[in-house]
Amino acid sequence: MVTYLSVSGDANGIHFQYHSGMARNELRPVIKLRSTAGTGFTYVTRKNRRNDPDRLTLRKFDPVAGRHVAFREER
DSSP, X not given: OOEEEEEEEETTEEEEEEEETHHXXXXXXXXXXXXXXXXXXXXXXXXXTTTOOSOOEEEEEETTTXXXXXXXXXO
């Protein structure tokens, strides 16, 4: 977990805020999308766990196969 301090100042004084770096990584993890064509080609992307809690499947271009195929999230 990464915690950092943010300091800001205005006419009312100086304000301190602590931020945690974990929220971004927990909500939007980095995932690998592997080609279902069996070529071994992968894409790396991020996904929102609230909107897509299940495994993600996207239709993308596989340059090894030379066509669009389904890419499934790998864990």
